[in-house]
Amino acid sequence: xxxxxxxxxxxxxxxxxxxxxxxxxxxxxxxxxxxxxxxxxxxxxxxxxxxxxxxxxxxxxxxxxxxxxxxxxxxxxxxxxxxxxxxxxxxxxxxxxxxxxxxxxxxxxxxxxxxxxxxxxxxxxxxxxxxxxxxxxxxxxxxxxxxxxxxxxxxxxxxxxxxxxxxxxxxxxxxxxxxxxxxxxxxxxxxxxxxxxxxxxxxxxxxxxxxxxxxxxxxxxxxxxxxxxxxxxxxxxxxxxxxxxxxxxxxxxxxxxxxxxxxxxxxxxxxxxx
Numbered sequence: 001x002x003x004x005x006x007x008x009x010x011x012x013x014x015x016x017x018x019x020x021x022x023x024x025x026x027x028x029x030x031x032x033x034x035x036x037x038x039x040x041x042x043x044x045x046x047x048x049x050x051x052x053x054x055x056x057x058x059x060x061x062x063x064x065x066x067x068x069x070x071x072x073x074x075x076x077x078x079x080x081x082x083x084x085x086x087x088x089x090x091x092x093x094x095x096x097x098x099x100x101x102x103x104x105x106x107x108x109x110x111x112x113x114x115x116x117x118x119x120x121x122x123x124x125x126x127x128x129x130x131x132x133x134x135x136x137x138x139x140x141x142x143x144x145x146x147x148x149x150x151x152x153x154x155x156x157x158x159x160x161x162x163x164x165x166x167x168x169x170x171x172x173x174x175x176x177x178x179x180x181x182x183x184x185x186x187x188x189x190x191x192x193x194x195x196x197x198x199x200x201x202x203x204x205x206x207x208x209x210x211x212x213x214x215x216x217x218x219x220x221x222x223x224x225x226x227x228x229x230x231x232x233x234x235x236x237x238x239x240x241x242x243x244x245x246x247x248x249x250x251x252x253x254x255x256x257x258x259x260x261x262x263x264x265x266x267x268x269x270x271x272x273x274x
Contacts, residue, residue, distance in 0.1 A: 014262040017255045021074060024252065028071020034061060035068035035221040047240050054240040057233065062226075066245045069223030070252050072216075073203045076137055077256070080206070081198040083141035085148060085191060092152025093179065093187075096160055103153075110146045118143050122205055123214045136215040140202050148194040152187060159186055197260035200253040207249060223249050 039059035047054045053062035091110075095103045113121065122139035129135035159165065159182070168178060209215040210224025218225055223245055230241035 010262050010265050014259060017259040017262065021252065021255055021259070024067060025071045025074045028067040028069070028074075031064040032068045032071075032221065035064040036060070036219075044238060047244075053244040054238075056229070056238075056241055062241065062244060065221050065226050066223070066248050068221040069226050069245065070248055072220065073206055073223050073249075074199075074252065076133075076140070076206050077199045077202040080137055080141040080144065080202045081195055083137075084145040084198055084202075085195040087141075087145040088148035088152055088194070089187070089191060091145070092149040093156050093183070095149070095153045096156030097179075106149075110149055113143060114146045116143075118201075118205055119208060119212075122209050123212070126209060126214050131214060132217055133220075136206055136209055139209065140205055143205075144198055144202060148191070148198065151190060151194060155187055155190060156183060159183060193260060193264040196256065196263050199256040199260070203249075203256065204253055 037060065039055075041059065042051070042055050043057055043059040045051055045055040045059075051061055051063065053066055056062060056065075091106050095106045121143045122136070125139035125142055126135040129138045165178060165182060168182075206215060207222070207224040207227070210222050211228045213228070215224055216222040218229075226245045227242055227249075230238075230245065233241050
């Protein structure tokens with residue numbers, strides 16, 4: 001009974017975190033136009049009932065801008081994490097099954113990518129791809145697959161030597177059928193947990209690159225742009241311009257981290273019972 005209660009609480013926390021992130025994403029998408037609307041009659045308002053996050057130097061609602069920026073970051077995080085997980089699954093599986101030069105080549109690429117600081121690599125890829133939405137998406141996606149690829153490679157290597165799979169290969173079962181019926185179902189829990197845990201890294205790196213001026217274009221209400229624009233006004237006492245968007249970004253990242261950890265516990269019965 002105690003184990004069931006623990007798994008149920010894990011599932012409830014997982015659902016609550018997912019619902020909160022979905023609500024932020026949907027609300028931000030609906031408020032995109034409002035986030036870009038200017039009204040100089042309400043410029044530089046401190047937080048109040050009408051504007052809980054205050055307004056900026058152009059009279060834009062900071063709550064709407066924060067939600068719109070977080071929604072954009074979440075969508076980019078989902079896209080980049082999905083691409084990274086797919087690359088990790090393909091290359092990690094190829095490494096483990098093919099061996100030889102293929103394993104050596106992919107392992108060399110993994111070491112090379114991991115040896116370059118993430119922010120620098122994302123900036124270089126973003127510039128090479130023309131910056132903007134697709135540039136930063138390509139940069140984040142192509143720099144976050146390495147750790148998960150190593151996990152996938154290790155799992156496939158371990159499973160590939162299992163007695164029942166060795167026997168199946170001797171009986172003539174094709175690699176494609178073994179991969180589809182045995183390897184992929186075994187990898188799914190680790191892949192799903194790794195996919196979710198990549199979200200906070202992707203969101204933070206997208207916001208960081210945009211903050212540095214190498215990511216999304218300034219007219220988009222991205223959270224990195226909101227924070228970058230707010231830095232010049234902190235000395236003037238307009239603390240709310242950076243405080244609330246920054247705290248909201250930290251909260252979203254923490255929710256994604258909680259989501260990934262709870263998913264890992266839920267998919268691993270041994271961990272959930274511990």
